[in-house]
Amino acid sequence: MKKIIGTFAAGAMLLALAGCAPAADTGSGDAAAAGPKAESDLVVGFAQVGAESGWRTANTKDIQSAFEEAGIELKFSDAQQKQENQIKAIRSYIQQQVDVIAFSPVVETGWDAVLNEAKDAGIPVVLTDRAVDSADDSLYVTFLGSDFVLEGEKAGDWVVEEYKDQTEPVEIIQLEGTTGAAPAIDRAEGFAEVIASDPKFEVVASQTGDFTRAGGKQVTEALLKSNPGVDLIYAHNDDMGLGAIEAIEAAGLVPGKDIKIVTVDAVKDGMTALADGKINFIVECSPLLGKQLIEVVKQINNGEATEKRIVTEETTFTQEQAIEALPTRAY
Ligand code: AHR
Numbered sequence: 001m002k003k004i005i006g007t008f009a010a011g012a013m014l015l016a017l018a019g020c021a022p023a024a025d026t027g028s029g030d031a032a033a034a035g036p037k038a039e040s041d042l043v044v045g046f047a048q049v050g051a052e053s054g055w056r057t058a059n060t061k062d063i064q065s066a067f068e069e070a071g072i073e074l075k076f077s078d079a080q081q082k083q084e085n086q087i088k089a090i091r092s093y094i095q096q097q098v099d100v101i102a103f104s105p106v107v108e109t110g111w112d113a114v115l116n117e118a119k120d121a122g123i124p125v126v127l128t129d130r131a132v133d134s135a136d137d138s139l140y141v142t143f144l145g146s147d148f149v150l151e152g153e154k155a156g157d158w159v160v161e162e163y164k165d166q167t168e169p170v171e172i173i174q175l176e177g178t179t180g181a182a183p184a185i186d187r188a189e190g191f192a193e194v195i196a197s198d199p200k201f202e203v204v205a206s207q208t209g210d211f212t213r214a215g216g217k218q219v220t221e222a223l224l225k226s227n228p229g230v231d232l233i234y235a236h237n238d239d240m241g242l243g244a245i246e247a248i249e250a251a252g253l254v255p256g257k258d259i260k261i262v263t264v265d266a267v268k269d270g271m272t273a274l275a276d277g278k279i280n281f282i283v284e285c286s287p288l289l290g291k292q293l294i295e296v297v298k299q300i301n302n303g304e305a306t307e308k309r310i311v312t313e314e315t316t317f318t319q320e321q322a323i324e325a326l327p328t329r330a331y
Helices: 011-017 029-034 054-070 083-095 112-120 148-162 182-195 213-226 238-250 268-275 290-302 319-328
Strands: 002-008 043-048 073-078 100-103 125-128 142-145 170-176 201-208 232-235 260-265 281-284 307-312
Touching: 043 054, 043 083, 054 073, 054 238, 054 268, 054 290, 073 083, 083 100, 083 112, 100 290, 112 125, 125 290, 142 290, 148 182, 148 232, 148 260, 148 281, 170 182, 170 213, 170 238, 182 201, 201 213, 213 238, 232 238, 238 260, 238 268, 268 281, 268 319, 290 307
Parallel strands: 043 073, 043 100, 100 125, 125 142, 142 307, 170 201, 170 232, 232 260, 260 281
Antiparallel strands: 002 307
16 A cells, blocks of 8 residues: 655664664654553654644544554644644643654744754654655654655646647646645646646646635635636645635536536545536545554654655546545545
8 A cells, every 4th residue: 555665764763773873863762772662651742734624634533543543642733724833732742751743744844943852852753744844854753645746747647638639728726735835835846847848738826725625715716706717726635626616606607617627635525526527637645644653653662664755655536436436435
């Protein structure tokens, strides 16, 4: 289910675990000095982004049930999409001296100070779902999640193929995720790279809908007025695409026909809209990261090497594929 790329997380980590380097190198030296804990004694602090989308709800549920199944204590906090709340939660986990801190950073930048505090306290940090933009990759043990640039490229590939016979300009509205968040930056980048192959593709407007259904609806309502000739909406997640459907219908147009829609995620509501022909194509982004996170926590506890980057393997869905997949879709 998963493809592993990248380099080993650090000879430095192994050296630290072997007592050959200071604990601060990886934040895992204390565990090494004391030896592995019984798994039932481990405590992990998880700082979640929020509950902004169906994807996020599925991700939270998957993480909570993986910890319950593994019998490892999970301290969970919801940052309501605010970086300052996530920083507060991480500081509180440092104070409580948890064994591992995991978090999905709401935005890419601004983490070095708090991650250095975790490092100084000897607490290893695992990034799940989203990356941080830091020059110092010793601040975290591993980053476990999707390749968002690739997701944007897959969306772009479908668009290029769908309009291959059209010579007229193709007007595109982009509904961006949270400003500064890794999936918003990377999905825009991957998509832009692919559609740049043909000048007929024009992104006529691009605005954030903050990964929420309400945001997607509100932005689409406004942008449809200023861009009446739009052919396609590229939404960085299903929820914003679902909000766009509501706005398109309210404007008396038919989503999936008058205006085509491509989204990312493939949660049940998105897949249902795809099966109904209201969305035209979905790039999958899997929220099921719980089991992989448990594996990483166990590796850290046992002093084993961890891959620095663990990439989730994902697919794409057409209408026919959505109809086939829906009955067994887990989220
Ligand atoms: O980071 C993953 C993204 O965050 C999902 O695509 C989106 O639905 C969520 O809010």
